[in-house]
Amino acid sequence: MTKNQGTPPGQGPVSPQPASTPSADTAPGLTIALVVVLTGYALSIVDASIVNVALSSINDDLHGGPAALELVVSGYGLTFALGLVLGGRLGDAFGRRRLYAYGLAAFTATSALCGLAPTIEFLVTARLLQGAAAAMLVPQVLATIQAATEGQARARAIGMYGATAALGMVTGQVLGGMLVSLDVAGIGWRSVFAINVPIGLAALLAVRRVPPTKADAKPRFDPMGTVLFGVTMVCILAVVVAGPDLGWPRWLWSLLAVAAAAAAALVRVERALEARGGSPLLSPSVLSDPGMRRGLxxxxxxxxxxxxxxxxxxxVAQGHFGLHGLASGGVLTPFAAAFFVVTLFTPRIAxxxxxxxxxxxxxxxxLGLLLLALTVGLGWPHPSLVLVxxxxxxxxxxxxxxxxxxFRTILADVPPAQAGMGSGVLVTSQQMATALGATxxxxxxxSLAGALSTVSAAVFVLALLVCFAVTVLMISLKLPDPG
Structure with missing residues (x-):
């Protein structure tokens, strides 16, 4: 990693780094730094899904009920998504390595609290705090890569970041099922949180190997932008998270109107603040960049x-075919293996x-989704496993x-001084879209499985996902080349 401290081109000299800072020309230094930051990122991604397979055991032990168990899952995602942009901005201002270390320490501590939870209320509170800690550390990962690398080194690092994100989502459920099944040290479901503690501590011991980067001029706080952004996010997340459980009541939909009004006010406030030479939470000039706009x-x-x-x-796997934990995760092995292998060559292909x-x-x-739709539709109830x-x-x-x-396209033209803000916007968009897609x-x-049949519902959803892929294809025709 380079010694870039986050100064945009033309805005002054780069501050010198201590001699101990890893260099971009030092492969071992780059590798260790990347492993350290991706470790924290992997923990945050895995913890979004690892708890799913432990919910039954948690309910038996803590007697929480459906609503409380839903908060154990969604509470983490709520505070995580809410804090990402602010976490990135704080990293720009106070140093990304520092915020990463604070976030990782808090994540490790709150993981321990989750594992020690004596009541369901305690567990829900700890999960909310754990999500906030993840929001502090996650934006620093991409921001550090963006501010401290360039060229092929950046392409490789972002490729590994993408692999970590995808593999973390896939392996969370598998790892959770394994830990609950093995009942490590007789602690049952608590092991899905306890496993974070030694990994987090190990990463903390090596955090000094991460190069320190930040904006030379500390961004000022933007209270109005922060409040408006928070209102927008809370309203959207409430609809996405609570809608399925509440049955989509009319009053819930009204929150979207509140979100739209808050978003419109946010745009006006941020544009006015930037025009006055202030430091908006969300920089309109950066967000209007073609690579950022079209990439998002x-x-x-x-x-x-x-x-x-x-x-x-x-x-489908658990409800129709009766696969749980390791078995359902095992069927996703081709996805994980293909993603990891192709990621190694993505920079060259790009x-x-x-x-x-x-x-x-x-x-x-x-093409993959079309094959799955045809295989499921024509082969139900026993589709070809090889084709699947x-x-x-x-x-x-x-x-x-x-x-x-x-990822590279979105961040290509983001000034290093605003790398935290840019990565916060990227990850927030990613998390919100993922949650919306799942909902x-x-x-x-x-709905379709109840009205029609399981196979019709599965084929319809796969066809919808083909439409999503075609949408990405159409947008890609106007994307700038990745930096």
Missing amino acids: AAMVPFSAGFGAFLFVYAL AALGRRIVTLGALVQA LFGIGLFGVGAALTGPTL VGGTLYV
Whole structure:
């Protein structure tokens, strides 16, 4: 990693770093720093899903009830999504390594609290705090990569970031099922949280190997922008998270009008603040960059499709075929393997194809989803396992070609001084779209399965995901080449 302290070109000299700072020319230094930051990121992603398979055991032990168990899952996602942009901005102001260390320490401590929870109320509170800690550390990962690397080193690092995100989502449920089944040290469900503690502590011991980066001029606090952004996010998240459980009442939909009004006010406030030379929470000039704007437009259907696929797959695998934990996760092995292998070559492919790599990835994803739809529709109730695995593998290949390249495109022209803000916006969009995709896909599947049949519902959702992939393909035709 380089010694760039986050100064945009033309705004003054770069502050010198201590001699101990890892250099971009030192492969071991780059590797260790990347492993450290990706470790914290992996923990945050895995913890979004690892608890799912432990809910029954938690209910038996703490007697929480459906509403409380829902908060154990969704509470983490709520505070995580709410705090990402602010966490990125704080990293720009006070140093990304410092905020990463604070966030990782808090995440490790709150994981321990989750594992020690004596009551369901305690566990819900600890999960809310754990999500807030994740929001502090996660934006620093991409921001550090963006501010401290360039060229092929950045492409490789972002590729590994994308692999970590995808593999974390897939392996969380598998790892949770394994830990609960093994009943490590006789602590049952508590092991899904306890496992974070030694891993987090190990990463904390090595955090000094991460290069310190921040904006030379500390951004000022933007209270009005922060409040308006928070209102917008809370209203949208309330609809996405609570809608399925509450049955989509009319009053819940009214929150979208509140969100729209708050978002419109946010745009006006941020533009006015930037025009006065202030430090908006969300920089309009950065967000209006073609790479950022079009990349986010493609990221939303890409992430929504991914979230819907994983959620509906779990419903079909566990509800119809009776697969649980390790078994249902094992069927996703082709996705994980294909994604990881292709990610290793994505920088070279991107260098040769430019933005067309996203077009290729979306096309491969669409073909994989079409194969799955035909296999399920024509082979139900016993579809060919070989064709299912092959279709899932194609889906993984397409995701590996598309995801990391979109990350690079979105962040390509973000000034290093605003890398935290840019990465916060990116991850927030990714998380929101993933949650929205899971909600919409799950609701459609359950509704259609009740009205028609399981196979019709599964095929319909897969066809919808093909439409998402085609949308990404169409947007990719106007994307700038990744930086």
